[in-house]
Amino acid sequence: MTPAPSSTDAREGDHRVAGRSAYEAVIERLSKASVDKHWEPYRDIPWDDPEFLVDPADPRWELPEVDKLGGHPWYRSRPPEVRAAIGLWRVATAMKVGLQFENLLKRGLLNYAYRLPNGSPEFRYVYHETIEEGHHGMMFQEFVNRTGMPIRGMPGPLSAVAQVAPWIPLISTELFFVFVLGGEDPIDHVQRKVLKDERAHHPLEETIMRIHIAEEARHISFARHYLRDRVPRMPVHRRLMLGFAAPIILGVMARIMLAPPLAMIKHFRIPSNVVSEVYLRNTAAKNEIRDSVGRTRELCAELGLVNALTRRIWRAMGIWAEPR
Numbered sequence: 001m002t003p004a005p006s007s008t009d010a011r012e013g014d015h016r017v018a019g020r021s022a023y024e025a026v027i028e029r030l031s032k033a034s035v036d037k038h039w040e041p042y043r044d045i046p047w048d049d050p051e052f053l054v055d056p057a058d059p060r061w062e063l064p065e066v067d068k069l070g071g072h073p074w075y076r077s078r079p080p081e082v083r084a085a086i087g088l089w090r091v092a093t094a095m096k097v098g099l100q101f102e103n104l105l106k107r108g109l110l111n112y113a114y115r116l117p118n119g120s121p122e123f124r125y126v127y128h129e130t131i132e133e134g135h136h137g138m139m140f141q142e143f144v145n146r147t148g149m150p151i152r153g154m155p156g157p158l159s160a161v162a163q164v165a166p167w168i169p170l171i172s173t174e175l176f177f178v179f180v181l182g183g184e185d186p187i188d189h190v191q192r193k194v195l196k197d198e199r200a201h202h203p204l205e206e207t208i209m210r211i212h213i214a215e216e217a218r219h220i221s222f223a224r225h226y227l228r229d230r231v232p233r234m235p236v237h238r239r240l241m242l243g244f245a246a247p248i249i250l251g252v253m254a255r256i257m258l259a260p261p262l263a264m265i266k267h268f269r270i271p272s273n274v275v276s277e278v279y280l281r282n283t284a285a286k287n288e289i290r291d292s293v294g295r296t297r298e299l300c301a302e303l304g305l306v307n308a309l310t311r312r313i314w315r316a317m318g319i320w321a322e323p324r
């Protein structure tokens with residue numbers, strides 16, 4: 001059994017690598033790390049340990065006061081077991097949406113790998129990543145099952161539209177890896193924030209998050225290095241298209257990953273004025289969406305994908321901030 005990491009690893013450093021061979025060395029290092037440091041949900045998580053059992057009334061599921069919903073007077077006036085159930089519902093929904101995104105991602109990675117030529121260094125790494133995402137899907141679904149709650153993922157129409165994602169690599173592999181970052185970066189942003197908030201977390205939630213953060217650091221690093229290697233070599237017209245598409249994909253993805261769960265709103269009869277105050281007319285909620293794509297936004301700027309024209313799209317999608 002490999003214990004979950006005891007601390008949150010720093011993000012994979014993605015120092016600019018000069019030239020093709022340095023890029024290939026990064027892929028090799030990531031592949032080796034996938035062999036040396038990986039976790040398997042049914043070997044490394046003690047699901048049936050009494051400490052790890054999920055009780056929806058456990059006060060550790062309660063949302064903290066600093067949370068947008070957790071600090072709202074409506075939430076604070078609910079009985080403790082309802083506050084805990086709402087908190088658990090939200091964690092489980094994030095895992096369900098996460099596993100659906102990762103399902104699309106795996107299919108896209110396999111579509112990408114299908115066409116790779118013999119000897120391609122990306123092939124092995126992409127298979128490592130697909131396998132890790134397979135483990136994440138099992139880990140997230142097992143958690144959802146153990147809540148006993150009727151958790152739903154993405155809303156139906158959105159889920160239908162999302163089925164095009166695995167085919168993006170056939171049009172543009174660069175756009176596909178922007179989509180990958182569009183899902184992975186917001187999840188990573190939220191999970192790191194949760195672990196840093198110094199509250200007592202349920203050990204199962206904490207173990208899952210630590211394992212996920214550690215493995216996602218490699219996936220995010222690969223996507224960023226891939227874009228750094230490929231985008232500068234793209235023909236100008238394709239790079240322009242990518243510049244237009246990137247903020248649209250990122251804006252939509254961040255909203256999908258951070259949206260309030262509609263089934264939860266219905267189940268707990270959260271009044272519409274509360275929903276609107278917490279999620280729609282709330283500057284903190286808007287900033288959260290903007291900040292969750294911060295690292296990808298900076299990467300796009302560095303790669304020359306942001307200009308006066310495309311910046312308007314970033315602004316319209318609500319995900320623009322001046323570079324630090």
Ligand SMILES: [Fe+2]
Nearest residue numbers: 102133136216
């Ligand atoms: Fe994952």
Ligand SMILES: [Fe+2]
Nearest residue numbers: 133184216219
């Ligand atoms: Fe990932």
